[in-house]
Amino acid sequence: MNTQTTPKQHLPVIIVGGGQAGLSVSYYLQEQEIEHLVLERKTLMHSWQSQRWDSFTLVTPNWQCNLPGHPYDSDEPKGFMRRDDIVAYLKRFADKVKPPVREGVTVNRISIASDGSYEVTTSDGNYSCDQVVIASGGYQAPIIPRMAEKLPDDLFQMHSAQYKNPEQLPDGAVLVVGSGQSGAQIAEDLHLAKRKVILATGDAPRVARQYRGKDVVEWLHDMGYYDISVEQHPLREGVRDNTNHYVTGRDGGREIDLRRFAQEGMELYGLMENYDGENLLFKDNLAANLDHADKVYRNINTRIDTWISEQGIEAPAATEYKADWQPSEERGKLNLADANIGSVLWCIGYRPDFAWLDAPVFNGMGHPQHTRGVSAQTGLYFIGLPWLHTWGSGRFSGVARDAEYIAQQIKSQAAGEEVKSEFASIEI
Incomplete structure (x- = not known):
């Protein structure tokens, strides 16, 4: 993109991160004619190109893609875009926004100056600003546990962020650790490629793809689930720790049923806990993990069903899922050599990494504390985090609402007005 700008010592607003969240804020700041600069460590939308596997698809239908001024613009609203289609959709969004951006610039440190402004130290010089938006996302540092150091040096290991396709992996069985969205989908990708897969499960829930004539996402949308705020949710801020349900948009969309995979030859285990030098050790909770996923389903x-009944909606009859496969026993141990495991894929998520942000806005787990993206530190905002405000915040469906709200907060702060906790002009 030909949107590079020359460095300027001081700006009203700096946005850190050039993904869909950062560019959404830029869109609304431009509407309000508020000068700002986007700093992007690599290139705009780079994570969608570099941190997704070849067969990756959205797990929510295309019609939910509704970035500012850029709703879904192709001919399969009920389909699920693949990675290359997503990248193209986001490029069209970036071309519309035309953000003032400096790409290839790493933010090394942000600190608070004595006058309350922000000092921003980067790989391309120093800046200062009155307000700053952190749009670097919630998936920053890939988690690989310390037990990985115990595994043999010649065993191939990689994080899900690096996975592209089965051809990357050496011969032998593949141990996939984690059964959340990435783990379940990558396990399926390998399984469909006829690779021997050993899956160490966790407590991730699952969801149906279609139920009673519609995609479940459409039902949940109609029921208002994507608009429930953190403050309204029974778990309050605890909902931000929830694991996403596993399902897939692959081949037009379908459920992921680990029990069916087991019937087809995939080996399932409980939570992997350790390695004793010869054996992988698992918790005896495979049955509990599968039962929990089915209970949520x-x-x-x-x-x-209740919604359909209450609203008097005509829909196909309800169906009940029946578990056709049960583990015959809990297997707490697997000999690494006997299992012929050639590679390990760590699919256990990410941890926050805001070490470069020197501001008193984090809890003991390193997560930023905020209300709808607004921190207690004047002029410091977050966007693009899961459950920033609603379930939709971490999806293409909710980021526009979050960005508009933050842009209004920035405008009020710049005008010296009292910053409100809510804006009546934005529907919740």
């Missing part, structure tokens, strides 16, 4: 369907 059934509960969501039951809520849909």
